[in-house]
Amino acid sequence: MQDLPPIGGYEPVQWKRNLPSRGFRPVIYFWLFTGIMGFGFYRYYKGVDEQRELARERQWARFYLQPLLLAEDDRNIARRYFSELKRQELVKETMSEEAKAKFEKELYNDKSKLRFPRYTAGANPSEH
Amino acid sequence: MLGEFNIARHEWENVDKNPLPADIPEVEEVGATSAPLLSAAYFIGARCKPYNDDFLLCKDANNGGTVECLKEGRRVTRCAVSVLSDLNKYCFDEFKLNYECLEQNNHNLGACRNSEKIFNKCVFANLKLTKQIPGVKEQIHLKENPIYTGTSNDKKISKEFLKSKESQN
Amino acid sequence: MPVPFEGLIPYTIMGMFFGLAGHGVGFIRYWDNGWKNDRFNLDEYDQKMMQRDFLLTGIKRGQTSEAVAPEHFKTAQTELQRYYTPYRDQFFSFRERLYRGYVTGNWEFE
Numbered sequence: 001m002q003d004l005p006p007i008g009g010y011e012p013v014q015w016k017r018n019l020p021s022r023g024f025r026p027v028i029y030f031w032l033f034t035g036i037m038g039f040g041f042y043r044y045y046k047g048v049d050e051q052r053e054l055a056r057e058r059q060w061a062r063f064y065l066q067p068l069l070l071a072e073d074d075r076n077i078a079r080r081y082f083s084e085l086k087r088q089e090l091v092k093e094t095m096s097e098e099a100k101a102k103f104e105k106e107l108y109n110d111k112s113k114l115r116f117p118r119y120t121a122g123a124n125p126s127e128h
Numbered sequence: 129m130l131g132e133f134n135i136a137r138h139e140w141e142n143v144d145k146n147p148l149p150a151d152i153p154e155v156e157e158v159g160a161t162s163a164p165l166l167s168a169a170y171f172i173g174a175r176c177k178p179y180n181d182d183f184l185l186c187k188d189a190n191n192g193g194t195v196e197c198l199k200e201g202r203r204v205t206r207c208a209v210s211v212l213s214d215l216n217k218y219c220f221d222e223f224k225l226n227y228e229c230l231e232q233n234n235h236n237l238g239a240c241r242n243s244e245k246i247f248n249k250c251v252f253a254n255l256k257l258t259k260q261i262p263g264v265k266e267q268i269h270l271k272e273n274p275i276y277t278g279t280s281n282d283k284k285i286s287k288e289f290l291k292s293k294e295s296q297n
Numbered sequence: 298m299p300v301p302f303e304g305l306i307p308y309t310i311m312g313m314f315f316g317l318a319g320h321g322v323g324f325i326r327y328w329d330n331g332w333k334n335d336r337f338n339l340d341e342y343d344q345k346m347m348q349r350d351f352l353l354t355g356i357k358r359g360q361t362s363e364a365v366a367p368e369h370f371k372t373a374q375t376e377l378q379r380y381y382t383p384y385r386d387q388f389f390s391f392r393e394r395l396y397r398g399y400v401t402g403n404w405e406f407e
Contacts, residue, residue: 047275053261053268054238054276058166060261061237062342064173065165067180068158068208069349070187071201074194075148075155076374081195083146113191142376159366161353162346213364223362231360232334235343 081116155202160212163227166235167244168215170259171251176207211257218254222247225289229282237269238276242286244269331358 023029092100108115148154160168173180183200187193215223226240226247233239248269251257261267268274277283326335336343336358347358352373354361 043275050238050268050271050275053264053266054236056264057237057261057268060173061166061169064169064180067176067183067204068172071183071204072157074201075157075198075371077194078152078198079146079148079372080144082149083144086146114195116194137379139377139379142378144374145372147372157366157370159353159361159363159370161350161360161362162343163360164362165346209364212362216362216364220362227360227362231358234334234336234338 077116084117152198153202155205156209158205158208158212163231163235164212164223166237167223167227167230167247168212170261171215171255171257172208172211174257174260175211175255176204179203179207211255214255215251219247219250221289221293222250225285229279229285232281233279238274239279240282241269241274241278242283243289246286246289329357331356333358 088103092103095103158165165172179200183197183204186197186200190196222243226243229240229243230237237244248259259267259269261269327333336347339347350359351357353359353366353370
């Protein structure tokens with residue numbers, strides 16, 4: 001007894017491997033990705049340049065605003081300064097002679113410029 | 129909780145409500161806040177350059193000149209106020225469009241180019257002031273194809289603004 | 298490689314909750330800023346300007362293009378001052394501070 005081929009014959013035998021396509025040549029990939037990277041770097045450094053210009057633009061905007069903000073601030077400082085002088089006059093009125101002499105003593109010998117008082121030479125309240 | 133460790137720390141606000149003495153002339157302070165000021169900075173700089181330079185030179189010559197340069201300071205402030213009131217008078221809507229965009233985008237000038245273009249155009253048409261960044265040839269705000277093109281929201285709002293302006297005319 | 302959708306359910310739920318938390322906080326901040334985006338990368342100039350804005354408008358993140366400031370702005374400026382002392386309120390009371398003439402400085406006992 002012998003097995004015979006099935007009716008209609010055998011299925012065709014796959015003798016070739018089913019390998020996927022290997023794509024382009026390596027050189028083409030190299031230049032493709034180099035090109036993409038190059039474009040990216042080009043855009044990036046363009047962007048860096050632009051960031052610098054944006055920073056410059058903001059700086060100049062601030063420079064133009066600086067005088068008016070300074071003027072505003074100066075008026076505030078001057079207002080506080082004159083108000084402080086007035087306050088010192090008021091404080092002096094209630095002082096004894098010795099305390100007043102101490103109070104009026106200059107803090108600085110250098111009279112070449114105006115110094116804003118940070119603390120005044122105030123008398124200790126226990127002293128009067 | 130941290131108060132136990134900061135027991136030695138004392139803080140208070142130093143407030144002084146006394147006005148300037150009467151012998152120093154009054155001046156109206158600039159009332160615009162940061163975003164409108166940033167938007168208008170180049171126009172303030174363009175119109176008030178002589179006053180600004182004068183003020184800063186005075187301060188330079190007087191060791192800070194806080195008390196000595198009050199007069200020049202008043203001139204600076206009056207000039208800035210005049211620019212701002214002109215902007216409010218002639219280009220109120222465009223001004224508002226631009227500074228609201230700046231306020232939404234962290235005061236980033238590069239994010240608001242579209243509205244800025246509309247604003248600059250209006251200012252040039254009415255006040256003859258131009259934005260000019262000193263020291264460079266290429267003006268970033270006039271660049272044709274910038275990398276930072278501004279936010280899409282600004283583009284949309286600017287387009288809508290132009291459309292509504294057209295439909296009014 | 299099909300993944301059965303049942304396997305992705307936990308990740309979907311996690312993602313939804315992360316999204317809810319993030320967008321929720323973002324929305325609250327946006328609302329708290331007066332329907333404005335957050336400011337970030339602030340330098341000292343920006344901080345000072347925001348303080349000035351607050352004095353002018355009286356609200357956080359308020360903006361106005363008014364050319365002339367309201368009258369109260371001229372005297373609105375305040376300075377936060379501090380000093381350090383181990384003797385709490387014993388030697389430097391507020392009255393004393395005023396009396397001794399405190400102007401713009403901070404006491405340093407070092």
